[in-house]
Amino acid sequence: MNLPTIQPRPSSPVNKKTRVLFVDHTPILGGAQISLLELLETVDRDLFDVAVACSNRCEEFLESAEKTGAKVFVVKFPRLRGNFVSLPLRYIGTTTNLVNVCRKFKPDIIHSNSVRTHIYGATTAKLTRAKAVWTLRDFEFPKRVFARLVRWADAVISISEAIHHNYDGGHNYPHLHIVPNGICAPQFKRSAARSQVREEFRIPDDAPVAGSVGRMLPWKGQLEFVKAAAKVSSKLPEARFILMGNVDSLEYKTEVEELAKELGIGDKVIFPPFRRDILRCMCVFDVLVHTSKEPEPFGRVLAEGMSVELPVIASPFGGPAEIIEHGTSGLLVNPEHTDELAEAIYRVLTDKAYASRLAAKARQVFDEKYDQAIETKAVEDIYRSIMAEGRKVRK
DSSP: OOOOOOOOOOOOOTTOOEEEEEEEOOSSOOHHHHHHHHHHHHSOTTTEEEEEEEOSSOHHHHHHHHHTTOEEEEOOOOOSSSOTTTHHHHHHHHHHHHHHHHHHHOOSEEEEOSHHHHHHHHHHHHHHTOEEEEEEOSSOSOHHHHHHHGGGOSEEEESSHHHHHHHHTTOOOTTEEEOOOOBOOOOSOHHHHHHHHHHHHTOOTTOOEEEEESOSOGGGTHHHHHHHHHHHHHHOTTOEEEEESOOSOHHHHHHHHHHHHHTTOTTTEEOOOOOSOHHHHHTTOSEEEOOOSSOBSSOHHHHHHHHTTOOEEEOOSBTHHHHOOBTTTBEEOOTTOHHHHHHHHHHHHHOHHHHHHHHHHHHHHIIIIIBHHHHHHHHHHHHHHHHHHOOOOOO
16 A cells, blocks of 8 residues: 655645645644634634644534634544554555545645644645644654654744753754744633622632642642642631643542542532633632643643733743743742642732732733734744745755
């Protein structure tokens, strides 16, 4: 079985829109997919035609992509590991399906959104003479594979300096760019959202609230949040604590719930189901607490909190240390130091002037660095640059 080939594309008219095919395989609606959706919503449609090739395992992502007006093609992206006998067949089959999508959409650029799709997308770009763009969103790309394939990409976007340093600490790849994730600024009144959601969650208007948003996984540190919450509650019994996010591990969520009960705050910790209107829900918080115990590639939730003018307490590992300036636009606290974490939460909840200063600076930083319009313009500039270059063979 051979990989399909496509004849060289004819030269494009000068004023033709650039056609961009986004590729994503993930079966859940996580931060990477939400970031892709917001890029789809904001890219200049007078200059770019867009389409998405993705799996059909997440209906919410499919529906949301269609609502942006993008063409959507369903492609299965099997794992590139496991049975070495069937691996070549899986690889060739998926690449063939992606080439067939390209025959229909005729992209100038294939922009992949995950490690698995970087590999499929780079191969397909070579076969179809499209440009390949990767967005690196995590630390999971095996470095040996990355080093072999990165020259197949015309541009690589890292969402943080931490990601960039992980893959190119020696500055060996001039086509790597740092473009932080953007967030679409909220279009609602925070005070109204705060009142509405507090009523939904049955939280008194005057109760101070510390909230955490993140997938329910051990490395995300929800246990540490609950330990700190219990210490805060001993001094501020009217406080409430909210844990929001997809439940990746039901066993871990149960462990967190049981710990809250053991520490005597089971009735003060709220576990709402996953919701898309996360920015509205955050308006309930008086402080956003981020407790990841391992380095975050970026820390999208922090930028979301800053967009609704929340004071933020964040883990100092990875991307968050780039987003937050300690003591100015937020606080950086090791979540495993639960005494220090509790002290930080208590101060923000009880010192209104201090909290207001942190929140105002956080919103200023958001406007300057993390508004979606800034990311979208940077990505569009990269598209224009590589289209102007012509195809290069990287050595």
